[in-house]
Amino acid sequence: MHPLGKSRTRVVAGVLAVLPLTALGLTDPASAATTITVASDGSGNYTTIQAAIAAAPSGAYINIKPGTYRGQVSIPASKPSITLQGTTGTSTDVVITGNTPASTAGTAGSATVLNMAKNTTVKGVTIANTYDRHDSQALALYAGGDRQVYRNVRLLGYQDTFLSWGGTGSSQVRQYVYKSYIEGAVDFIYGNGALVIDSTTIRSLDRASSNNGYITAAATNSSNRYGILITRSTLLSSAAARSVALGRCWHAGGAADAIGQVLVRDSTLGAHIRQAGAWQDMGGFSWKTCRFSEYNNTGSGASTGTGDRPQISSATAANYTSQKYLAGSDGWNPVQ
Template identity: 80%
Template structure:
């Protein structure tokens, strides 16, 4: 079984020191351009995504041609306002892949894409971490910047696929995921950000067990009203019926004020979702210490009336929309109709 506790969210110095990899540019005139093309075969400005990120400035669009790109892509906080997009519009054509676990690389170091920049957009590509052992976190995406948009992306991993993290305390980042695909088995959508997952397919992997894992692990600070929202989405799996939990309560680092908030609404839930025990305890903390609820879901995994699946009222749900999760103090609204 996977561990029920987590190591602290710290990066290794070696990862940060080597984040910008030494690469060979095909040409050197792209640094001042507003558009940059990456192609592994040498037909673009650069052969690696990391080199293109290093050359980018605010407003730069990095178009990535079809292919598989190995190794971590690090988008530091200084690279705000850039776009990474697949060239074909088919997310499976462009694959950014890694195989590092947290146990050896640290949480940030394990992430195939480490995105710490605000106002970034990533679309039309796949991000995956192929490390699938049960002994460690292994992130596909670490989303650590505010006002990030992910559209038509595939996020694939096993344990802790996708982290939304704004740091300790009440600081919070916002991310919007739209018409995408997220895959994993254990706590694979997690963190303390204000994260909206909209019109997306969420697949739980089959571990061949009576416990086939947990979809979310929220650590929302008690001072923040909004945490993780899954809306207009489809939750599916080939796992046995009633073996997957919607989530569990992650008090990150044992913090008493990590009172996770998750709402699953207006979504279709497959038969793999537990009826009893849809929300689970974690590391000695009861799920009832967190803010978990559902609203207006359908499908064979929607509640049949068990007492441990809190349902939000319609009047309350009107205040828990995608727009409200993401608005913040600046009124940010990337939500698609």
């Protein structure tokens, strides 16, 4: 803060004037934004996150004190530029949790957090859907808005944990996930958005089976160059060796133009990743109809060259960076 507090002196026509810093353009935009505190124990402005969102103007900061918050949190498209953040910076301290399957509530209704707003940031929280049976989708996070950032978050689910979805057709949303943790078993990172998962731990759950599931299910529209990028990350599991696929080809609704794109690069892959069958067919569509590849991975699950593991060249990789995935037409670059 300036030594004069929230004002600065100026001599105008021989008169000492005191002007607010806002008049001089010196205030921090974050400090000028509305800040709302949520605390389940009643020590904040609201006891529920949803009540805080309902009251928040665009651009508000919603600080969430430690606790467990049950029930769906919905950020509508009419509430852009909101930040949700745990107050301690430790994601396990703030848990947003639900137990709703899509079989009873639909895909969006099952999501513990339904975020349809653009320019939002979520950090320092856990988002969980504890419905852990294989008979239904049960989303932790439905990310349906453009230019969303998730930092230091934990996303916990079983089937379809994290959906990045921009609607049908070529419309595409962009999301950036950084230094986070994502857990699931079946298609648990999926959708048609331009999604970058950077410096994140991705854990496949052990289904005690020779088929321990699929990490991704991309439905990228054929007109969009970029889909899901996993980079600088760690893929791990306690599941049996070579029992988890990197992904499968999801033609959402049977759409012929859903030509999924996934690249796993510069990451450490555990022994649970398949060699043969790392990429799988889905719904009668061959994985070869999609755009699946890897680059510069290490670890015991990295390609040995004996399975169907397409690799790209360094020249191609230069055009498949985090920045390229997220730039769009406006040059958005949240990459850390």
